[in-house]
Amino acid sequence: MNITVCVKRVPDTETRIRIAASGNEIDEGGVKYVLSPYDEFALEAALQVVEEAGSGRVTVLSFGGDATKESLRSALALGAHEAVLLKGEPTMDGWATAQVLASELEGDDAALVLFGVKAVDDDQQQVGPMVAELLGRPCATAVAAMEVGDGVATCWRTVEGGQEVVEIDLPAVATVTKGKYEPRYASLRGIMAAKRKPLREKEAAVVEPGFVVESLEYPPPRPEGRIVGEGPEATAELVRLLREEAKAI
Amino acid sequence: MTQAENGSPDELAAAVRDLCSRFGEEYWRKADEARAYPEAFVAALTEAGYLACLIPEEYGGAGLGLAEAGTILEEINRTGANAAACHAQMYTMGTLLRHGSREQKARFLPGIASGELRLQAFAVTEPDAGSDTARIRTFAERRGDRYVVNGQKVFISRVDHSDLMMLLARTTPEAKVAKRTDGLSVFMVDLRETGGSVRTRPVATMINHHTSEVFFDDLELPAENRIGEEGEGFRHILSGMNAERILLASESVGDGLYFVDRAAAYARERRVFGRAIGKNQGVQFPIADAYIDVCAAAAVRDRAARLYDGGGSPGAEANMAKYLASRAAWKAANAAMDAFGGWGMASEYGIERKFREARLYMVAPVANNLVLGHIAQHVLKMPRSF
Ligand SMILES: Cc1cc2nc3c(=O)[nH]c(=O)nc-3n(C[C@H](O)[C@H](O)[C@H](O)COP(=O)(O)OP(=O)(O)OC[C@H]3O[C@@H](n4cnc5c(N)ncnc54)[C@H](O)[C@@H]3O)c2cc1C
Numbered sequence: 001m002n003i004t005v006c007v008k009r010v011p012d013t014e015t016r017i018r019i020a021a022s023g024n025e026i027d028e029g030g031v032k033y034v035l036s037p038y039d040e041f042a043l044e045a046a047l048q049v050v051e052e053a054g055s056g057r058v059t060v061l062s063f064g065g066d067a068t069k070e071s072l073r074s075a076l077a078l079g080a081h082e083a084v085l086l087k088g089e090p091t092m093d094g095w096a097t098a099q100v101l102a103s104e105l106e107g108d109d110a111a112l113v114l115f116g117v118k119a120v121d122d123d124q125q126q127v128g129p130m131v132a133e134l135l136g137r138p139c140a141t142a143v144a145a146m147e148v149g150d151g152v153a154t155c156w157r158t159v160e161g162g163q164e165v166v167e168i169d170l171p172a173v174a175t176v177t178k179g180k181y182e183p184r185y186a187s188l189r190g191i192m193a194a195k196r197k198p199l200r201e202k203e204a205a206v207v208e209p210g211f212v213v214e215s216l217e218y219p220p221p222r223p224e225g226r227i228v229g230e231g232p233e234a235t236a237e238l239v240r241l242l243r244e245e246a247k248a249i
Numbered sequence: 250m251t252q253a254e255n256g257s258p259d260e261l262a263a264a265v266r267d268l269c270s271r272f273g274e275e276y277w278r279k280a281d282e283a284r285a286y287p288e289a290f291v292a293a294l295t296e297a298g299y300l301a302c303l304i305p306e307e308y309g310g311a312g313l314g315l316a317e318a319g320t321i322l323e324e325i326n327r328t329g330a331n332a333a334a335c336h337a338q339m340y341t342m343g344t345l346l347r348h349g350s351r352e353q354k355a356r357f358l359p360g361i362a363s364g365e366l367r368l369q370a371f372a373v374t375e376p377d378a379g380s381d382t383a384r385i386r387t388f389a390e391r392r393g394d395r396y397v398v399n400g401q402k403v404f405i406s407r408v409d410h411s412d413l414m415m416l417l418a419r420t421t422p423e424a425k426v427a428k429r430t431d432g433l434s435v436f437m438v439d440l441r442e443t444g445g446s447v448r449t450r451p452v453a454t455m456i457n458h459h460t461s462e463v464f465f466d467d468l469e470l471p472a473e474n475r476i477g478e479e480g481e482g483f484r485h486i487l488s489g490m491n492a493e494r495i496l497l498a499s500e501s502v503g504d505g506l507y508f509v510d511r512a513a514a515y516a517r518e519r520r521v522f523g524r525a526i527g528k529n530q531g532v533q534f535p536i537a538d539a540y541i542d543v544c545a546a547a548a549v550r551d552r553a554a555r556l557y558d559g560g561g562s563p564g565a566e567a568n569m570a571k572y573l574a575s576r577a578a579w580k581a582a583n584a585a586m587d588a589f590g591g592w593g594m595a596s597e598y599g600i601e602r603k604f605r606e607a608r609l610y611m612v613a614p615v616a617n618n619l620v621l622g623h624i625a626q627h628v629l630k631m632p633r634s635f
Contacts, residue, residue, distance in 0.1 A: 185297065188298035188311050188313075191260060
């Protein structure tokens with residue numbers, strides 16, 4: 001069984017983000033990029049499913065610029081069999097991105113297309129379900145664990161307060177979240193082998209974005225800490241403030 | 250390092266960082282407190298093949314050079330981990346690789362590459378010889394098809410976590426050789442087969458380093474365990490020593506960057522007198538000063554690695570890299586200690602552990618004074634001072 005995993009290159013969550021002079025994008029200088037962490041869960045899920053099946057290939061697919069090759073190679077080092085880069089200017093428009101990916105995936109024989117539940121840069125959670133819609137396939141979102149059988153995948157979904165078990169007919173689309181799939185780390189052999197694995201580059205379909213980022217703003221600065229009092233006597237006041245002011249409990 | 254600095258992280262470094270992230274400060278602090286061997290970390294690194302970086306592919310390794318090996322060790326230390334637990338598994342086999350016979354290599358290298366055999370102890374230093382290696386007295390006497398070894402070594406690291414140990418011993422008494430460096434030979438000791446003839450006694454140190462005294466009492470070694478020519482041992486290990494210096498320089502560069510990364514981050518965040526402490530030149534300058542030294546050391550290390558990987562024997566560059574990097578790391582360690590104030594001393598921050606660990610490379614594997622002696626004599630052609 002073949003699986004395609006769509007991945008995105010995003011700023012490392014530990015990077016200190018600065019807004020560029022244009023005011024509607026981030027300043028890329030000094031930013032470290034990584035594979036979006038949820039996409040790592042999806043990749044790990046794909047690798048485990050294929051390993052358990054004992055056959056099949058994992059393809060990683062990404063829409064992005066030249067630098068995205070670095071992320072694809074790191075996915076190859078982790079064990080993906082091949083990579084495809086759809087070369088183009090990535091956009092914040094989930095719908096446009098979904099159309100670009102779907103136009104490539106239409107001809108794909110993968111029984112499963114996996115995404116991370118969201119990309120950690122824009123948090124929109126749109127692209128996976130939109131691609132499913134464009135391909136006319138069922139979609140399970142926020143999948144924490146899956147088992148793939150004959151023509152059907154059983155997915156454990158994380159929902160408020162518990163788990164929901166769903167079955168989707170293959171071919172299908174799923175978005176993966178934190179759960180069973182703890183991403184592996186690359187071995188030195190994996191890194192070396194990745195250099196010999198195919199990384200195909202294609203021009204991405206051109207789709208005009210209909211979603212434009214107008215401006216970005218920093219979160220408000222954190223107020224200074226406040227000492228409520230000292231010793232056990234202060235507890236009641238602290239609890240009151242946490243409940244009424246901070247609404248944390 | 251330069252790649253990591255400019256925002257496009259080197260792939261190898263990123264993969265090593267990813268592995269190390271599974272073993273955080275808590276893991277290292279506990280190991281340090283218990284003086285425990287970081288077995289889980291070493292196993293992970295071994296299993297992922299990083300310690301087989303320098304072993305040729307035909308023996309199951311990755312067939313890479315010191316540039317890559319240095320990247321791996323630098324990155325390990327930069328994350329706050331301590332590569333000293335297992336670095337020698339990477340390079341001790343170098344003497345075997347360069348001077349061993351086909352049979353010896355086929356016998357040992359695949360097991361070392363897979364990690365099934367740990368060869369991470371190299372017994373050179375003796376209590377009475379110290380830095381004067383040619384003075385060692387541990388003697389391997391030829392008797393027929395065997396050698397019988399008697400003597401004593403000290404500071405032999407990881408011997409209790411090794412299956413194999415490389416040994417430098419005299420095979421001709423010093424009085425009978427033309428040059429003091431003649432008459433030494435290298436042996437492979439299979440520690441699993443030595444019975445009571447090899448005893449070890451731990452040396453307690455200020456770091457979690459697992460280093461020991463080793464006593465040889467009529468240790469019998471088959472002659473086929475001698476690596477290279479009899480009497481040529483000193484010259485056989487020289488190339489390995491250059492490699493070791495370049496690699497340990499990489500660890501010091503990693504240490505230096507660890508301190509600089511941590512100190513700069515803390516100086517940006519910590520507020521005293523109503524402002525970030527990093528706003529004070531008294532705080533930021535020492536960190537910047539140390540960073541410049543670390544970068545300079547890394548540049549010399551890169552040059553040494555390039556020369557070595559190109560087939561050269563860059564004795565001066567390897568020594569200079571080790572000297573510069575150990576000093577830069579130490580400067581950075583002190584800058585970090587100062588920037589952290591009292592918290593530098595608090596074990597939970599990790600700084601004091603790394604501070605102790607980084608200090609080692611000023612004395613080992615060679616004391617920095619001996620590096621100065623080497624440069625003075627061999628590069629600057631001044632008289633030999635020792
Ligand atoms: C934690 C640890 C691990 C080690 N691991 C190993 C190991 O695995 N295998 C191994 O073989 N060895 C190992 N060593 C030993 C290490 O290589 C030696 O400690 C080092 O080479 C210095 O030797 P020494 O301690 O006898 O110092 P000495 O040689 O006694 O030197 C003492 C001081 O005098 C200075 N000095 C000596 N001679 C001169 C001179 N002519 N000119 C100027 N200054 C001089 C030195 O620079 C030093 O500062 C380890 C040491 C430590 C601390």
